Amino acid sequence: MKVMTLDDHALFRAGLRMLLESMERSAEIFEAATVDEACSLALRHPDLAICLLDLELRGEYGLDALVRLKAAAPDIAAVVVSASTDVDIIRGCLEAGAMSFVPKSMPADFLKRAFETVLAGEVYLPQEILHLGSKSTARPTLSPRQADTLHGLARGLPTKSIARELGCPNTR
Template identity: 40%
Template structure:
């Protein structure tokens, strides 16, 4: 398993390499310490199973940030690691297509659990984002992009059509759909639409 690891703090990066050994038998770690080096890794290794990227590395503005990385290798699941815990920043990262956001203060077991979820095709949303708004108002938990996907689901659109209409990959559509299911505590599209209408997130049928 090939893992891309990008962080400008060498000690933190080396600690992560040791921790990530538990994700699989002898994972291959490919490391970078700035956005330019990370962009090169993404371009050279679009077959990577996973990428962990520090949000605030040198070259962020010049290289286009996380959005450019996601565009370089749209099939690589990206999990952002950051000391930033601003809810708007987290939503922007997930809207861009990242499969998860893990605050750097989290325990190692939380990080590993998040990465296993992403490797299984899920999306990891940090508890601080889910708890930042009242439970009775799940619309605030969904990112703007997820709301758009939810509206398409209500129209019965297939993933391919949603992807084309919203300008994203099918993998990103699936990621957003999984996040919607978890936020609404449902198991499929029909349940998501019913729950969304009951909660006032969608107009009545």
């Protein structure tokens, strides 16, 4: 399995590498300090399974980084590892294609659980941040079809794959 870490702090990348190697000895781990490096790695290694990325990259806004990464590697499972626990930021990450969100303040076992959950094709959000609630009180109402589409997006699927799953015509 191939995993990439995207963080502009070399020490944090080294710590993630050690943690990942202790969790998954067979993992091949790649490191990137910038989105350009990450996109280049993703193009050279289309079989990258997971990217652990920081939202606060020097000179780049994190959600833009996530969007660029997903454009370069639509099938990669993105796990945001961030110092933020703002619910609106977390929601924005999920809407931009992240499979999971792990605050940097959480213990290492949370990253392990997130890693396992993402590999199973599911979204991971730690219970400790779910109770924070949203600043917004209005809840959108989704049709069953919209909910199915949202579930596909939450799994990180590209739109064509979602369309195929939903039986949309003219999707090859």
